[in-house]
Amino acid sequence: MAAIHLKQVRKTYGRGAKAVDVIHGIDAEIADGEFIVMVGPSGCGKSTLLRMVAGLEEVSGGQIVIGDRVVNELEPKERDIAMVFQNYALYPHMSVYENMAYGLKIAGLPKAEIDDRVQRAAAILELGALLERTPRQLSGGQRQRVAMGRAIVRKPAVFLFDEPLSNLDAKLRVQMRLEIQKLHASLRTTSLYVTHDQVEAMTLGQRMIVMNKGRAEQIGTPAEVYARPATTFVAGFIGSPPMNLLRGKLAADGAAFEAEQGGERGTIRLPQPAAAAGHERIWGVRPEHLLPVFDGSPAQLALDVELVEALGAELLVHGRCGGQPLVLRCPAHLRVAAGQRIGAAFGPADVHWFDAQTTHRL
Numbered sequence: 001m002a003a004i005h006l007k008q009v010r011k012t013y014g015r016g017a018k019a020v021d022v023i024h025g026i027d028a029e030i031a032d033g034e035f036i037v038m039v040g041p042s043g044c045g046k047s048t049l050l051r052m053v054a055g056l057e058e059v060s061g062g063q064i065v066i067g068d069r070v071v072n073e074l075e076p077k078e079r080d081i082a083m084v085f086q087n088y089a090l091y092p093h094m095s096v097y098e099n100m101a102y103g104l105k106i107a108g109l110p111k112a113e114i115d116d117r118v119q120r121a122a123a124i125l126e127l128g129a130l131l132e133r134t135p136r137q138l139s140g141g142q143r144q145r146v147a148m149g150r151a152i153v154r155k156p157a158v159f160l161f162d163e164p165l166s167n168l169d170a171k172l173r174v175q176m177r178l179e180i181q182k183l184h185a186s187l188r189t190t191s192l193y194v195t196h197d198q199v200e201a202m203t204l205g206q207r208m209i210v211m212n213k214g215r216a217e218q219i220g221t222p223a224e225v226y227a228r229p230a231t232t233f234v235a236g237f238i239g240s241p242p243m244n245l246l247r248g249k250l251a252a253d254g255a256a257f258e259a260e261q262g263g264e265r266g267t268i269r270l271p272q273p274a275a276a277a278g279h280e281r282i283w284g285v286r287p288e289h290l291l292p293v294f295d296g297s298p299a300q301l302a303l304d305v306e307l308v309e310a311l312g313a314e315l316l317v318h319g320r321c322g323g324q325p326l327v328l329r330c331p332a333h334l335r336v337a338a339g340q341r342i343g344a345a346f347g348p349a350d351v352h353w354f355d356a357q358t359t360h361r362l
């Protein structure tokens with residue numbers, strides 16, 4: 001096993017006038033045995049970074065260290081890594097056993113060693129009864145497990161995953177998510193896992209790297225990233241629905257925030273006066289921390305309800321305040337309808353402030 005150290009890693013595609021910078025200098029240390037998730041929107045550079053770690057893509061700047069070796073110039077096969085892709089293309093004419101054994105056979109391992117490794121991996125992944133089948137005779141989830149098995153048998157120092165579950169349906173994804181957690185609990189192999197699914201990001205990793213446009217916006221445990229997002233981008237990316245973010249200005253006495261956009265205004269009374277009265281700010285509160293208040297109980301803001309989504313266990317109440325969208329996550333039994341104006345309250349600890357210009361957390 002091995003730690004991974006990314007030092008100012010950069011990537012530029014193309015040359016001269018056609019050069020495009022896609023990774024702008026990423027620093028990250030992944031501990032030996034750690035499971036870290038890289039999450040971010042499409043095109044932010046996740047696959048590019050992963051492929052540079054794998055050796056499938058040249059590094060334009062900086063260093064990638066695996067264990068105690070700088071691997072920038074090493075061939076993929078010299079890096080002691082195994083990768084699982086979204087399109088895990090198994091050999092269709094080979095059995096499950098042969099699919100898993102193939103790489104080891106090529107590497108020239110003795111037959112008994114190959115058999116031992118395949119049987120162990122099959123046991124871990126519960127593929128023992130399927131070893132004679134061909135991929136076509138398997139379900140999507142079973143195929144995914146074979147792809148995983150192919151990586152496990154190599155006993156690499158590092159696992160790299162690029163959206164391995166995105167071709168599966170919702171139920172299978174949940175199952176495979178649990179499988180991957182169990183797998184890491186038993187093997188403890190250093191893992192770098194790419195996804196744009198924030199549930200996977202929250203549940204799979206010990207830490208996550210939130211990427212945006214080729215930069216690491218925040219690196220932290222899921223709990224830290226949820227509780228203290230470093231920027232409005234992170235606040236709007238992690239959490240479902242994402243954090244409410246309203247632009248506006250702090251009142252002269254700091255006791256209220258005037259949400260304002262397109263000439264519309266909404267006053268938000270603050271449970272705790274804010275510093276820097278009069279400044280432009282972005283106010284953030286998560287949908288689950290905004291509590292609806294009825295019967296004229298004191299409220300801190302008023303919301304014009306536009307749409308109510310009943311999700312079974314809860315309601316999502318969509319509305320507007322100060323000309324900007326706002327969502328509340330409420331218990332399912334509440335009676336709220338579009339067209340109503342309702343009040344909402346929140347506690348002092350639930351408010352996140354961001355700089356209106358830099359969008360950084362204050």
Ligand SMILES: Nc1ncnc2c1ncn2[C@@H]1O[C@H](COP(=O)(O)OP(=O)(O)OP(=O)(O)O)[C@@H](O)[C@H]1O
Nearest residue numbers: 013014020022041042043044045046047048049196
């Ligand atoms: N070979 C290439 N030449 C030029 N640009 C490329 C090349 N490969 C990727 N890019 C660009 O680099 C950026 C990052 O791409 P990358 O595939 O790493 O994104 P991603 O985060 O994995 O996205 P997704 O979630 O859609 O898989 C994108 O803007 C993409 O268009």
Ligand SMILES: [Mg+2]
Nearest residue numbers: 046047048162
């Ligand atoms: Mg990708």
